[in-house]
Amino acid sequence: xxxxxxxxxxxxxxxxxxxxxxxxxxxxxxxxxxxxxxxxxxxxxxxxxxxxxxxxxxxxxxxxxxxxxxxxxxxxxxxxxxxxxxxxxxxxxxxxxxxxxxxxxxxxxxxxxxx
Amino acid sequence: xxxxxxxxxxxxxxxxxxxxxxxxxxxxxxxxxxxxxxxxxxxxxxxxxxxxxxxxxxxxxxxxxxxxxxxxxxxxxxxxxxxxxxxxxxxxxxxxxxxxxxxxxxxxxxxxx
Numbered sequence: 001x002x003x004x005x006x007x008x009x010x011x012x013x014x015x016x017x018x019x020x021x022x023x024x025x026x027x028x029x030x031x032x033x034x035x036x037x038x039x040x041x042x043x044x045x046x047x048x049x050x051x052x053x054x055x056x057x058x059x060x061x062x063x064x065x066x067x068x069x070x071x072x073x074x075x076x077x078x079x080x081x082x083x084x085x086x087x088x089x090x091x092x093x094x095x096x097x098x099x100x101x102x103x104x105x106x107x108x109x110x111x112x113x114x115x
Numbered sequence: 116x117x118x119x120x121x122x123x124x125x126x127x128x129x130x131x132x133x134x135x136x137x138x139x140x141x142x143x144x145x146x147x148x149x150x151x152x153x154x155x156x157x158x159x160x161x162x163x164x165x166x167x168x169x170x171x172x173x174x175x176x177x178x179x180x181x182x183x184x185x186x187x188x189x190x191x192x193x194x195x196x197x198x199x200x201x202x203x204x205x206x207x208x209x210x211x212x213x214x215x216x217x218x219x220x221x222x223x224x225x226x227x228x
Contacts, residue, residue, distance in 0.1 A: 004158065035218075042121075042220030043159075043205060056215060091158060101147050101166055101209060104216065106158030 002026070004107035006092050012113045013082055021077040021110045025094030032075050033104060034067060037089040046090075049075060082114045117142045119208050121219035128196055129227050136191040136222045138180075138206030148189040149207040149216070150180055159205060165189065176200065201226045 005024045013019050025032050034046040045059040049069045060066070064082075069075040079086055089111050093104040120139045128134045140146060147166050151159040163174025170182040180191045189206060206219040 033215075043207075043218035045215045045217070048215060059215070093159075101164075103161045103164070104159075106151075106160065108156070108158045 004092055004094055004105050006090075006107035006110050008110060009108065010111045010113075012115065014115055015084060016081055018078065018080045019082055019112065021079075021090050021092075021112070023075045023077070023092030023094075023107060025073065025075070025092070026105055027073075029094035029096050029105070030072065031095045031097060031099075031102075032069060033093045033095075034075070034077050035091045035093065036061075037091055037109070038087075041088075043091070046077070079112075082112075084114045087112055087114045117146070117208055117210050117217045119206050119217050119219040121206055121222050123222050124220065125223045125225065127225045127227055130198055131195045133194050134192065134196050134200075134224065136204050136206075136224065138189045138191065138219060140187050140189065140206075140208045142187075142208060142210050145210070147209045148180075148182060149209075150174065150178070150189075150191050151205045151207060151218075153203045153205065153221075155202070162191070162204070196224070196226050198226050198228060200224060 007022045032049040036044045047067050048056040051072050052069050064080045067077045089109040091109045093106045095102040095104045118141045149164045150162040152162050153159045163172045165172045165182045173179045178193050203221045203223050205221045209216045
């Protein structure tokens with residue numbers, strides 16, 4: 001079946017604009033994760049969804065970042081008033097039940113560049 | 116708090132030579148460990164994971180890792196690398212409950228022909 005898909009694959013925006021990043025998880029996966037990958041920083045956890053609720057938002061770097069998930073499927077990560085330090089690759093992953101021992105399946109990422 | 120350390124940011128190695136990518140974790144409780152690989156312009160995919168049982172775990176593409184509780188390590192090894200193994204490798208740990216999976220900063224493996 002289809003894997004995790006993300007759109008857009010690349011996004012260039014101007015400082016101060018809002019951006020929306022989309023993640024389409026594997027069908028039937030209840031857990032969905034957002035990570036940020038910056039040069040030399042590894043993978044930074046942002047937020048985790050179990051179904052449509054987000055029990056762990058601890059990784060969101062500021063109140064400019066928000067995410068939602070509807071219908072237990074597609075998720076959108078929104079960054080308001082983008083800053084240059086938001087430039088990174090944003091990765092989405094899903095797993096079947098959200099238990100930490102499960103394999104996470106990653107999408108190809110969205111490369112965000114804030115000018 | 117749980118942490119994962121990958122001391123080597125880059126590891127160059129000649130083709131057909133052996134390689135070891137180091138990973139150390141800190142956790143006061145039982146831990147589950149993973150290695151993921153990210154090929155250029157792709158998402159991460161699971162190489163192998165340790166949940167319990169045998170401390171030597173075999174994964175895809177000829178990789179294996181050994182869980183060493185006394186040294187809090189989970190080093191990744193391959194006896195003979197190929198050009199196609201050039202990628203970034205991430206170690207990750209999970210301690211159970213509601214805690215998230217914690218990833219290391221990654222090690223770039225560069226296989227030299």
